[in-house]
Amino acid sequence: MQLIIKNGHILDPGNIDGTGDIIVDDGVISAVKRNAAPGAQAEKKSDVRVIDATGWVVVPGLIDMHVHLRDPGQEYKESIETGLRAAVAGGFTAVCCMPNTCPVNDNRQITEYIIHTAEKCHLARVYPVGTISRGLAGKELSDYGELKAAGAIAVSDDGMPVADSQLMRRALEYAGGVGLKVISHCEDPYLSDGAMNEGAMATRMGLAGIPNAAESIIVMRELALAELTGIPVHIAHVSTRQSVHAIRDAKQRGVPATAETAPHYFTLTEQAVGEYDTRAKMNPPLRSEKDRAAVRRGLSDGVLDVIATDHAPHSILEKEVEFDRAANGIIGLETALSLGLRLVTEKVLSLEGLIEKMAKNPARILGLTREITPGAPANLTLIDPDALYTYDAEKGFSKSSNSPFHGWEMKGRAAMTVVDGCVVYEQN
Amino acid sequence: MAWNRKDILDIDSLSVSEITSILDTADGLKEISQRSIKKVPTLRGKTVILFFYEPSTRTRVSFDIAAKRLSADSISISAATSSVVKGETLIDTARNLESMNPDVIVMRHSSSGAPYLLSRHITTPIINAGDGAHAHPTQALLDMMTVREYKKDLTGLEIAIVGDIAHSRVARSDIAGFTKMGARVRISGPPTMIPAGIESLGADVVHDFDEAVTEADVIMMLRIQKERQQQYLFPSEREYAGRYGLNMQRLAKAKPDALIMHPGPLNRGVEISPAVADHVNSVILTQVTNGVALRMALLYLVAGGMRNAVDY
Ligand SMILES: [Zn+2]
Numbered sequence: 001m002q003l004i005i006k007n008g009h010i011l012d013p014g015n016i017d018g019t020g021d022i023i024v025d026d027g028v029i030s031a032v033k034r035n036a037a038p039g040a041q042a043e044k045k046s047d048v049r050v051i052d053a054t055g056w057v058v059v060p061g062l063i064d065m066h067v068h069l070r071d072p073g074q075e076y077k078e079s080i081e082t083g084l085r086a087a088v089a090g091g092f093t094a095v096c097c098m099p100n101t102c103p104v105n106d107n108r109q110i111t112e113y114i115i116h117t118a119e120k121c122h123l124a125r126v127y128p129v130g131t132i133s134r135g136l137a138g139k140e141l142s143d144y145g146e147l148k149a150a151g152a153i154a155v156s157d158d159g160m161p162v163a164d165s166q167l168m169r170r171a172l173e174y175a176g177g178v179g180l181k182v183i184s185h186c187e188d189p190y191l192s193d194g195a196m197n198e199g200a201m202a203t204r205m206g207l208a209g210i211p212n213a214a215e216s217i218i219v220m221r222e223l224a225l226a227e228l229t230g231i232p233v234h235i236a237h238v239s240t241r242q243s244v245h246a247i248r249d250a251k252q253r254g255v256p257a258t259a260e261t262a263p264h265y266f267t268l269t270e271q272a273v274g275e276y277d278t279r280a281k282m283n284p285p286l287r288s289e290k291d292r293a294a295v296r297r298g299l300s301d302g303v304l305d306v307i308a309t310d311h312a313p314h315s316i317l318e319k320e321v322e323f324d325r326a327a328n329g330i331i332g333l334e335t336a337l338s339l340g341l342r343l344v345t346e347k348v349l350s351l352e353g354l355i356e357k358m359a360k361n362p363a364r365i366l367g368l369t370r371e372i373t374p375g376a377p378a379n380l381t382l383i384d385p386d387a388l389y390t391y392d393a394e395k396g397f398s399k400s401s402n403s404p405f406h407g408w409e410m411k412g413r414a415a416m417t418v419v420d421g422c423v424v425y426e427q428n
Numbered sequence: 429m430a431w432n433r434k435d436i437l438d439i440d441s442l443s444v445s446e447i448t449s450i451l452d453t454a455d456g457l458k459e460i461s462q463r464s465i466k467k468v469p470t471l472r473g474k475t476v477i478l479f480f481y482e483p484s485t486r487t488r489v490s491f492d493i494a495a496k497r498l499s500a501d502s503i504s505i506s507a508a509t510s511s512v513v514k515g516e517t518l519i520d521t522a523r524n525l526e527s528m529n530p531d532v533i534v535m536r537h538s539s540s541g542a543p544y545l546l547s548r549h550i551t552t553p554i555i556n557a558g559d560g561a562h563a564h565p566t567q568a569l570l571d572m573m574t575v576r577e578y579k580k581d582l583t584g585l586e587i588a589i590v591g592d593i594a595h596s597r598v599a600r601s602d603i604a605g606f607t608k609m610g611a612r613v614r615i616s617g618p619p620t621m622i623p624a625g626i627e628s629l630g631a632d633v634v635h636d637f638d639e640a641v642t643e644a645d646v647i648m649m650l651r652i653q654k655e656r657q658q659q660y661l662f663p664s665e666r667e668y669a670g671r672y673g674l675n676m677q678r679l680a681k682a683k684p685d686a687l688i689m690h691p692g693p694l695n696r697g698v699e700i701s702p703a704v705a706d707h708v709n710s711v712i713l714t715q716v717t718n719g720v721a722l723r724m725a726l727l728y729l730v731a732g733g734m735r736n737a738v739d740y
Contacts, residue, residue, distance in 0.1 A: 195540075200625025206540035206562025206597055209624060276541030320519060322539035324560065 001026060001047050003421055008053025008382065010034075012060055012372035013352040013360055022058060024378040027421030031374055049423070053382055056415050059355045060370035061093030061379030063362035064333060066158070066183070066236055066260060066308035069095075069126075072113060073102025078313040078399045080114060084123035085397035086311070086333040088425035091381040091414030094125040094368070095311075095333075098158040099136070106131040106142040111150035123424050124417075125379075127153035127366065129183060132171045136160045141171060144178040153366055154181035158236060159283075161187035161218065169225050176231035181366060183234045186218035186243070187284065195324045197270040197285040205276065207324060212291065215284050216242035223250040223257055232256035234365060237310050239265045239284040241294030248303040258365050259298075260306035263332060263339035264404065266295050266348070272404050278319045278326035279404045282312070296348045299357065305365065307357040309336045313400030334396045335405045341385065341412035351385075377420055384415035384427070431729040435554045437543050438563040439604035447609060451573050454718065454725035460497055461720055471500035474531040474731050478504040480557070481518075481537040486692060487557050487566070490716070491534050494723035500531070500731065518542060519549045526550045531731045535559075540597075553730045561595050567691055568601035570722040572609060574715050575646055578687055583610035588640045588682075589631070590616045590672060591650030591699055592661070594623040598691045599650060603631045616640035617650075617672060620661040637672050644682040648689045649674050649699045665698050675701040679709075687711050 003024040010020050016032065023031040069083040078086075080097075087095050097114060099105035105114065111128045118126035130147035132155045134140050144155060155175055162168045162184070175182045191214035196202050198209025219235055223246060226233040238244060238261045247259050264282065269289050272280035280286055298304040312329025319326050340358060343349045349357070359381070363370035370379060391408050393401035417425035433446065442450075460468055476495040480488050488504060495502035505525070516524075518537075525533060532553050535543050540560030547554050558564040576582055587606050593599045593615050603613050607630040614634045615626065622633055634640040641647055652668055662668045679686070688700075688710040696702045705712065 198624050200628035203594075203623040203625045204600070204629060206560045206600060208561075211624075276544050317517075320545075321517060322537070322545060323541045324539045 001421065002049070003378070003418070003423070004048060004050045005053050005058055005380070005382070006050060008056045008058035010058045010372055011351065011355060013356050016372055017352070022372065022380070024418070024421045027378055029372065029374055029376050029378050032372060051416065055384065055386065057351065057383040057385055058372070059381050059383060060359040060363070060372055061417070061419065062091045062337065062358045062381045063094045063366070063368065063370065064092045064309050064311065064336065065096040065306060065362045065366060066262070067095045067097055067311040067333065068100065068313065068329070069097040069114070070101065070313055071117070072110065076399070077315050080117045080126070081121045081123070082397060082399045083311070083313070083333070084118060084121050084126070086331070087124040088417040088419070089397045089414065090333040090335070091337045091383065091417055092124050092333060093379040093381060093417060093419045094127060096127045096129050096153060096366070098129050098156060099131045100159045104131055104136050105129070106134050106136070108146045108150040111147055111152050115151045122422065124419060129154045129156050129158070130180070131155060132157040132162055132182065133167060138162055138164055138167060141167070141174055144175055144180050148178050148180050152180060154183050154234070156183035156185060156236065158183065158185040161185055161189050163189055165221060165225070168222065169229060172225055172229045172231040172233060176229065181234055182231070183236050184218070184222045185236045186215050186222060188214045188217050191217065196273055196281065197287050199270065199288060201270050201273065205273070210285050212240035212242050212287065215240050216246055219243040220246050223247065223255050226257050227255045230256065232258065235259040237262050237265070237284060237308070238295060238298070238304060239287050239291060241291045244294045244298040244303055248298070251303065258305045258361070259303065260308040261295050261299065261304050262308060262310045263336050264330060266292060266299060266343065267339050268292070268404060276323040277404070278321070278323055279330060279402055279406070281323065281326050281328055282310070282330055283328035296343070299343065300348050300353070305357065305361040307336065307340055308362070309333055313398055314402045315400055319402050329402070331393070331396070331398045331400055331403050333398065335391055335403065335410070337383065338391070338410035338413050339405070345411070378418055379420065380418040381414055382416035382418070383412065385412045387411070387413045387415070387427070389413065435543070435547050436565055436726055436730060437547065437554065437556045439565050439568050439601045439608065444608060447569070447572065447605065450569055450722070450725055450729065451576060453729060454573050454722040457724045457728070458718065458721035460724070461717070466497050467499060468497065469499045470728060471495070471498040471731055474500040475529065476500045476502045476532045476534060476727060476731070477525055477530045478502055479525065479533050479535045480504065481507045481535070481542070482558070484536050484558070486716070487536060490719045491557060491723050494720050494727055497720070498724055498727055500727065518545060522546050522550050526552050532727060555726055555730060558597055561597050562600065564597040564601045566719070566723055566726060567598050568605040570715055570719045571602055571648070571689060572605050573718045573722050574689065574711055575687060577714070577718070578711065579645060582606060585611040585645040586643060587611050587613045587646045587648065588616065588644040589613060589648045589650065590637060590640060590674070592621040592652055592656060593617055593626060593650070594621045595653070595656070596650050600629065602648060603629045607631070614640050618662055638678060638681060641674070641678055642681045644686050646687045646689060647674060647679070647682055650691065651693060651695055652699050669698050673699055673701060674704050676703050679704055679707070685709065689715060692716070
């Protein structure tokens with residue numbers, strides 16, 4: 001099977017930036033031809049598909065290193081298949097799924113179930129994340145060696161903050177030895193008992209507030225532990241300016257750390273909560289304009305390495321309820337690229353910079369390959385940067401529709417997603 | 429003026445003229461409760477559901493009496509007796525209630541914003557009888573009614589509200605109401621109980637209690653809840669009473685005719701000393717009396733009863 005992607009704007013940051021053709025044979029990039037003369041043909045094969053990518057940008061396949069697929073256990077919110085359909089529709093060729101499923105992914109069986117189920121879907125690749133602590137209980141380490149052998153790529157107690165600093169220290173050390181990445185959901189549970197960002201708006205609405213310090217205090221702890229152990233830590237979903245400052249400072253001192261933020265933190269503020277709109281309820285909460293600005297600055301100056309969605313599907317059972325009882329989280333796989341492209345329009349990031357945050361850096365952090373070069377696996381996202389559309393959360397591929405971006409006018413989206421040489425999604 | 433507001437969810441959404449209209453109506457209805465036959469036919473044939481998701485005796489009884497004095501049929505539903513305990517969602521419960529064609533739903537809920545959720549899903553008028561720490565508009569209106577009764581005009585009055593502002597829906601609605609009507613509101617209490625950004629509601633924060641009550645026209649003391657001690661909000665009731673309790677020495681700093689108010693129930697000896705609670709300037713029981721008239725006024729306006737209820 002041969003795939004020829006013709007006349008696209010090929011953009012692989014640090015490697016290639018120009019018009020040309022990509023030829024894929026049996027899932028692997030076999031040739032990249034810059035400024036191919038019109039009419040010039042690759043050697044003709046019978047089993048060949050030619051894609052006209054004129055006007056599109058062809059980039060290394062996007063990776064979302066923070067999603068919740070809810071499977072096993074909460075398939076009424078999302079299944080591995082629907083989550084991956086949403087992923088490829090959003091241009092993602094791979095996702096890392098967080099372990100807070102039912103049962104939690106702290107063992108070989110669940111990890112293997114996720115990988116096997118995903119393989120049968122023939123959509124995006126899934127790299128499961130195991131738990132830091134057995135049962136997400138925060139008491140003892142999970143079996144990292146077993147998780148790694150089963151195919152897990154990282155560990156995280158996402159959603160259940162690790163309160164015990166000694167546990168986090170040992171997790172870094174032990175996971176470092178096994179070769180698993182540690183991803184920290186930074187939240188001090190003693191400070192975070194609230195429903196939205198702490199401040200005038202929460203006060204007016206009579207909702208308990210979550211201060212910025214609930215996040216940054218643990219960000220600073222993780223940075224100190226990374227410094228102590230020399231093992232890199234990855235900070236999940238940064239939402240506050242204090243966290244950005246702390247990570248910037250630590251990186252300047254050479255502390256081994258990377259960090260991600262989510263599209264909602266660089267796009268929205270707490271104002272989106274409006275009149276108790278649970279679609280804008282998440283953890284960490286949407287913050288103030290100052291925080292949003294600091295997150296955007298952190299993206300542009302490289303303090304924040306990655307844009308990840310924290311795709312968190314919930315049904316109306318969890319969302320059409322009292323605000324303080326509503327579940328945290330929003331879906332994000334199908335809006336992330338469009339929201340990222342807004343950063344390009346707003347000159348926060350260059351297009352190159354965006355591809356670094358959504359493909360190159362996640363690949364580097366996770367030890368994966370995302371290169372547009374002969375011999376590399378053909379994981380590619382074809383972006384139509386001019387596509388105009390209105391986002392309708394109800395019509396998405398995800399089983400859930402809990403998005404504050406419902407009804408937004410968007411510009412730019414994935415036109416086609418290629419995983420290991422197979423076209424797994426085409427926008428029509 | 430013609431009344432065309434469906435719900436009473438908070439004070440913020442009410443205009444000055446609407447508030448004045450409510451208070452005037454309540455003033456007129458107050459007399460009914462002093463008759464020997466305390467009942468007028470104004471809301472005959474109307475149904476009022478008292479939907480109380482959070483335990484409450486005083487507010488529920490006040491609404492119940494208000495409805496009955498206007499001849500409405502009132503039904504109480506509490507969380508313990510409703511389908512809530514069977515796992516039904518708030519919206520499903522509300523839709524079920526609406527299917528019985530009530531004319532007004534009076535709602536109390538422990539979650540801030542719950543009445544907004546309800547009003548998005550049902551068309552029956554809703555009166556918010558208190559939601560979480562967010563709003564208690566009927567309490568603020570009866571407080572304004574009471575102050576207006578004694579001071580004639582709210583403009584320019586100095587109102588001190590003291591206590592656990594962070595957890596108080598009464599404080600939020602009082603700040604909104606009194607400032608909207610031209611009074612100045614100072615709030616005081618332990619810094620642990622003063623929520624972030626409260627100034628944005630229009631109140632001045634005066635941490636020193638003695639300073640806060642100085643030259644005040646009204647002192648509103650809030651109930652302190654013992655459970656807050658476990659949340660590190662104050663060390664002990666004894667220390668609280670010493671630093672933030674209203675006693676006779678502190679009262680002396682206020683204007684001689686300062687009104688002493690409290691939304692109840694009182695913790696005598698904690699936030700208010702017995703002597704102050706029973707002081708000649710205490711209007712705490714007048715608040716309760718006015719509460720019935722004020723709630724009659726709201727039921728009358730919202731349920732669209734017969735015209736000129738005041739003539740009955
Ligand atoms: Zn998380």
